[in-house]
Every structure is written in structure tokens, then in C-alpha cells.
Amino acid sequence: MFKLFKKKGISVNAVVDGQLIPITAVKDDVFSEKMLGDGYAIEPKNGEIYAPVAGTITTVFPTKHAIGITTKDNLEILIHLGLDTVNLEGKPFKLMVKEGDTVQQGMQLADMDLEMVKAAGYDDTIIVVYTNMDLIKDVSEIVTGNVIHNSEVQIIKLND
Template structure:
């Protein structure tokens, strides 16, 4: 060990340590390939996962900072501590609903944890509008992602750890 080794970056820096992922809703965890929208299922926006919710309480899928809240409240962008960016997209083709079923309570710049409620979604209103209610989590800067894994499957609950994402060093 050299005298100045303490100045060197260690391998445990936030940039390349795994960040835990959590279920954004109570419901059934599905691989992104099973989402009923090719933009997501074919990973055009990035890899990820989805939860088919059993209730409308939507929480943050990871600890981080809110980058953006879409004006229609159906999607929220998050920045994780390792630099990975997440899009939490609530329902499919829900931009057309102009925010109606969504009561999104976070705002740009907010720090969030897996316990933070992002939005309350009126699932009955989504169903009435003929919209799929999948809560999709997508990594939008895949060039920054070195590893992503899900350690859970089937029924999950909010704030339950379901996997991790690791960024490039």
C-alpha cells in the first residue's frame, strides 16, 4: 500500500456500486418484454421492468432526485446516486388523459426514497379510458448502465427490494 493510496478512487464509489431497486406499486412484477407497448417491450427507451398494480399508490422505484415531472403527471424522471436515469411511466398511452387520473405529488428537485409516494393513480379511471395500467420503470441512459438484475418475480409490494442497477465506473 502506497502512501497516497487513500487519494485514489476506490471501487466502492457511488458511481459503480449497485443501487437497489424497489417495486413502485403493490402488484405483479413483469419483465419489460411483457409490457403491451412496443416502445417499452422492445427496449426502445431502455431496459427495465413493470408492475401491474393492485392499487393506485405509486412509490419511487429507487432513492434519488426528481429530474422532471411531465405536465400531464403520468411520468416522472429520476436521477439515481450512481448517475443512472429512470423514467417511471404510469400506464400506457396515458399522456392522452391530460393528467386526469394522476395525483402526482413530487416536484422537480425533490429527494425521494422507496417510501416516497410519487403519485396516486385512479386505476378505475385508467380502466374506464381503456388504458393499460402497467407502471413501467425504464433506464433511459443505458449507455451508463453496466448491470441490471431483478431478484424478485410475481407478486411484489411497494418499497420491497426487487433488484439492482449498476452504473459504469
């Protein structure tokens, strides 16, 4: 899908198996109103989180609920593990990466204990946000429905 555009953009893959939804459907205004940037979200079927792109890990929050990746084209991507999960102080997350690590697209980044997140009363939706929108010319529409990690979900075209 979208193979025609691969040379003209950055292919962004699903970070987890689950139900792909538009970022505008996320139950948090910061994400749904695109205050941090555009992107997509997945209601996960499991807690295995994978890199949507190749790049360098530039941010790992101390509470392990969010990971930042920067691509070779300087696109900054934030992977946010659940809503308000910062309050869980890192307990449901096991990270496989640290700041400065180089990752390949599809490499496992983390494990998230979905049951622990839900039992604590939090939403386990995984959000992927492109935070430096000034570099972006176009973000392709997503096709909602079931996705498998490492399958392409969006194409990002950068400004010339």
C-alpha cells in the same frame, strides 16, 4: 434477497403493489423492445406509486403520466404510469412531488386512479425504465410474481 450485491450496485424497489412482469412483456413496443432502456413493469393492485430509488425529481410531465428521477450516481429512471395515458390529460393522477424535489427510496410520489384509467380503455401497467443505459454494466433479472412496494426487485451495476 441479493444483499451480497448491495455494495456493488443500486437497489431498485417496486414502485407499487402488484404483479411484477418483465419489461419485455409490456404491451407497447417502445417499452418491450427496450427502446428507452431496460427495466421492469408491474400490473398494479392499487394506485399508490412510490420512489424506486432515492434521488432528485428531474422530470414531471405536464400530463402527470410520467416522472423522472436521477440518482446521486446519475442513473436516470423514468416511471411511466400506464400505456397511452398521456391522452387522459392528467385527470387520473395526483402527484405529491415536483421537479427539483429530493426523494427517498420508498417515498410516495403519486396516486393513480386505476378505475378511471381502465374505464377510459387504457392499460394501467406501471413501467420503470433506466434511460441512460450507457452508464449501466448489468441489470439483474427480475423474479416475476406478486410484489409489495418498496421491496427490492432489481440490482443495477454501473460501469466502473
